[in-house]
Amino acid sequence: MFAWAALIIVAGLACAEGGVKKRKPLPYEFGSVVIGNFSQSAGLSPVIFDHWLHRSKYTCRVCHVDIGFGMTAGSTKIRAADNRKGYYCGACHNGKSRFDKKTIFEACSGEDSKKCGICHFTGRNPLREQDFYKFAEKMPKERFGNGINWEQAEGKGLINPIDQLEGISIPRNALAVQKDFSLPVKTEGMPEIIFSHKKHTIWNGCELCHPDIFLGVKKGATKYSMVELFQGKYCGVCHDKVAFPQTDCQRCHAGSLQK
Amino acid sequence: MNRLQIILLISLAVGFPLSASGAVKSYDSYGRVVIGNYSPKSGMAKVVFDHWLHRAQFTCRVCHVDIGFLMEGGGTRMKAADNMKGYYCGACHNGKMQTYEGPIFKACSTPPNPDDVSRCDRCHSFGKNVQKKYDFAKFTAKMPKASLGNGVDWEKAESSGLINPKDNVQGVSIIKPAMPVQKDFSLDTKSSWMGDILFSHKKHSKWNGCELCHPDIFLGVSRGATKYNMMQIYGGEYCGVCHLNVAFPLQDCSRCHLKPVK
Numbered sequence A: 001m002f003a004w005a006a007l008i009i010v011a012g013l014a015c016a017e018g019g020v021k022k023r024k025p026l027p028y029e030f031g032s033v034v035i036g037n038f039s040q041s042a043g044l045s046p047v048i049f050d051h052w053l054h055r056s057k058y059t060c061r062v063c064h065v066d067i068g069f070g071m072t073a074g075s076t077k078i079r080a081a082d083n084r085k086g087y088y089c090g091a092c093h094n095g096k097s098r099f100d101k102k103t104i105f106e107a108c109s110g111e112d113s114k115k116c117g118i119c120h121f122t123g124r125n126p127l128r129e130q131d132f133y134k135f136a137e138k139m140p141k142e143r144f145g146n147g148i149n150w151e152q153a154e155g156k157g158l159i160n161p162i163d164q165l166e167g168i169s170i171p172r173n174a175l176a177v178q179k180d181f182s183l184p185v186k187t188e189g190m191p192e193i194i195f196s197h198k199k200h201t202i203w204n205g206c207e208l209c210h211p212d213i214f215l216g217v218k219k220g221a222t223k224y225s226m227v228e229l230f231q232g233k234y235c236g237v238c239h240d241k242v243a244f245p246q247t248d249c250q251r252c253h254a255g256s257l258q259k
Numbered sequence B: 001m002n003r004l005q006i007i008l009l010i011s012l013a014v015g016f017p018l019s020a021s022g023a024v025k026s027y028d029s030y031g032r033v034v035i036g037n038y039s040p041k042s043g044m045a046k047v048v049f050d051h052w053l054h055r056a057q058f059t060c061r062v063c064h065v066d067i068g069f070l071m072e073g074g075g076t077r078m079k080a081a082d083n084m085k086g087y088y089c090g091a092c093h094n095g096k097m098q099t100y101e102g103p104i105f106k107a108c109s110t111p112p113n114p115d116d117v118s119r120c121d122r123c124h125s126f127g128k129n130v131q132k133k134y135d136f137a138k139f140t141a142k143m144p145k146a147s148l149g150n151g152v153d154w155e156k157a158e159s160s161g162l163i164n165p166k167d168n169v170q171g172v173s174i175i176k177p178a179m180p181v182q183k184d185f186s187l188d189t190k191s192s193w194m195g196d197i198l199f200s201h202k203k204h205s206k207w208n209g210c211e212l213c214h215p216d217i218f219l220g221v222s223r224g225a226t227k228y229n230m231m232q233i234y235g236g237e238y239c240g241v242c243h244l245n246v247a248f249p250l251q252d253c254s255r256c257h258l259k260p261v262k
Helices: A002-014 A051-055 A060-067 A080-084 A113-119 A126-137 A150-155 A197-204 A226-230 B003-018 B051-055 B060-067 B080-084 B114-123 B136-140 B154-159 B201-208 B230-234
Strands: A032-035 A047-050 A181-183 A193-195 B032-035 B047-050 B185-187 B197-199
Touching: A047 A051, A047 A113, A051 A126, A060 A197, A150 A197, B047 B051, B047 B114, B051 B136, B060 B201, B154 B201
Parallel strands: none
Antiparallel strands: A032 A047, A181 A193, B032 B047, B185 B197
């Protein structure tokens, strides 16, 4: 049941056509991705991946740049064999890497069938829900998405996402971060967008967004509209699916009024 | 089949299953939603939810954006457990939230306490003869009249201060700075004999903020970006998401088609 609901959410977000109201996911469901490219043909349930748990510990960059996960559900087409070789989930889930003094469980080893169900499980998982509530309780609140203001959580030091993985990330000298700037809007009466590179680079570095999502690195070089964003392009690659949804207008349209 | 017949057929096909009392709705049952995704399985009567009592006290936005109820009967698929955790009905119906009459009654507990049956019945009342706490006729007696829907002109009721719907709920809503409201504008109609539509953002955003309609229902935020027609609206899309079942019905043509035909 939940699997279908989640699939509908993901499918709904992928083809934003308008006309009807979409379901607002519950806080623990937001950012859930159902991955089932090959699971079912191997006799396993698809994987439900919860972004909230991972983003509370790692930056987006680690997984989506260094490890190389795609940004749409199912697009990475991960195989168990890849994980066993240390790619994708297996980059950390190898039974050796450690987080917070604990060993991270091994993904897809095929040795302990009980472990498969940790990820290959699409039913409602009350334990995971409980973990979410326990975590979210201490976090600054926000109206949409996970109900958590992740930006504030990081800014206040409540979470400290790791940006480098031993054996995977190769550290480079940090590039200078551009200053915040405003983006003019097209609709009369709409406040300008204040875009903060600083807030974005903490999670994404440069390479998550440039050049794939935003080809230009100069202000105004890439042209896009809200309709494209709502359809999952540009800002919409992250915002709506995992980062705070675009319905939270005022978080971007924070500038002075257009006259 | 001509266009009028198609429209009639569609409105019947859409209207009939949504209405608890048949194709013709009485004033008190307009906006009634029967929710029974899981109730019958657990031996409970389905829930009968009347919009009128809630919309007199809260904006649409509070429930459909902040709390996150879907816009079609049974679409939200909430469980008793969700309510008990403070989601959906349980966001307010938690036995704690105060109103001018004292705390709001608590929704759902498992297993239902035998002494509490009358509390369950307040919502799980489908097919039962339950004496409701608030009487529709008495409640709406002083409201400005309309010929369709609830027989109440909710827009006037709000603007004349007879009702003062709250736009936020403590512990649920996070208040953001208000966005500027776009000016009223007219939408051209396709039929020569039909007056143009005068659309008021101001009247709509009072109840809905921006987020109830954009981007889900109307993807574009600039005028003319979203294309739709009356057939889609009668099918429950666009304006029809609200103006078929809860907001004044589409049969009240001249409430939107305001401009005189040239």
